[in-house]
Amino acid sequence: MSKKTNYSVQRYTTSHFNEWNAFVKTAKNATFLFDRNFMDYHSDRFEDYSLLVFKGDVLFSLLPANVKEERIISHQGLTYGSFILKENAKLLDAFEGFKEVLKFLNTAAVSSLEIRNIPTFYNAVPSDELAYFMFKANGKLLKRDALMVIDTTHKIRFQKNRREGINKAIRNGLKIKLEDTFDSFWNEILIPNLKNKHDVSPVHSLEEITLLAKHFPENIKQVNVYQGDTIVAGTTVFLTKTAIHPQYVSGNGTKNALGSLDLAYDFIINHFEKSKRYFDFNISSEENGTRLNSGLVFWKESCGARTFTTDTYLVQTEAYKTIDLNII
Template sequence: MEYHSDRFEDYSLLIYKKNKLKALLPANIEGDKVYSHQGLTYGGLVLPKDLKFDVVLEIFKELLKHFNKNNIKALYLKQIPPIYNAFPSDEMQYLMFILKAELTKRDTLSVIDLKNKLKISSNRLEGFKRGKKHHLVIKEEGDFELFWDAILIRNLEKKHNAKPVHSLEEITLLKERFPNNIRQFNVYKEHQIVAGTTVFESKYVAHSQYISGNENKNLLGSLDFLHVHLINEVFKNKVYFDFGTSNENNGLQINKGLQFWKEGFGARTITQDFYKIDTSNYVALNKVFI
């Protein structure tokens, strides 16, 4: 996370039991509020697979007590989507109920179960066929400059008056640190880039972090052509393919066209929840076990 340390005041915590590391919480602080690190897409407690429920409860109680004693009034916690867990791990969902945590946001993610795939829709297959008809070529590239400068930045500025979350320098640095986990796939027509996607790859999930094509993407079928290839060939042995969220307005609305496009590949919806927890409520965790 160091690459954007200038944007956040770090408040990440390590939790030990008998000098053995049991959990960690990536976090940053603003005044009397602590956040699941705002520089990370996913958050919550990072736990080892052998940790049982009673220990998770004790860890979270001690965290809230620590915050409360240090005059931190609220913890804003974002959960990790379940597809990224190595094992079932919904302890925090239950604790949010006990703590009467306030649900402040719920995003939807469009996810394909690659071990139980649905049929790709006729619309997306038609786009794939257009890509073949136009002799499009997909290449995995070692750098991001062409996609960032020729496609991604231009599209975000034109459509949303926005910039990518990662600058070119930042995504290049992350690629250097995680060469096998961040991959760039570009689509070319007659040696000219027309589309691409940046994929964040973890053990079980391939996630399209950035997806963008030029003004001819519908005519060429470039993004359909690319993603049919990624789903059916490149990442076919993963458990899930994650298109990410189509939410806007703090989760209250969904870009219908974008959602429709993702679902055409067989994606279906899971959610990611965001909570506000009053740190003084830690006492409620004393009464869970009977």
């Protein structure tokens, strides 16, 4: 019998910056949000506790994470988290790597790990290992969110009210522009709307989204809708290997009368679909997934979206002592 490969875990430091980013680019279940150029833009808000797992001397997996009140969370500054695996990672090897993460955390006196599964449609190849490990480790399901997603290889036609909105936008002479700057959308549409409706600011400041777009010009795009020379709506789009995701969408008070948002959605779905299979409308559930926002569900389904789910688990790190695949 061959000697068992040794797995080891290290906490991330800036010395790992290039190695981490090179791994993210080829991992089977990662997006550009896990790149340190993205993660670190708000490093002052979170105490990083990201981990690297090595199989022998070779980097095998990553866990983007932060620490809060003695709990490790993957990762509060990101839309989703995961146990990130190299492209050719196999189930049994991934299990040994994850078990070593639990052991590392337990030895460091960390009692629990909260981890959010990346929605499966973001994976470049099948990668449901983490969901299985949570089952085997008796992970507690904290929440299950419902996401509305369009599969562009099997699109369901926009319902009548959405098509009427697009035709209304055309009759009103609205025009779509792909732009290199975010200033007009942020200052004239997004910030005022969030302030007036919810008394909040965008998660990303104008300076932050501009910096991120500079680092990821192929992944972050700005699409604006104009009536003449006046911006009336816009969307900031995040593009991954597999998916189109409107990170921010907003229109001024004329959006219903002009059909500006219908036109914006129709454009980004069709413009970017050639290289992306999925269009992610994001979650439509609230309060840890226990309540559905029926208005959001209705609107997104009228665009042809249907449901995926994504889970958040809490696992006790001492589970490394008993977790077993019971291989036969």
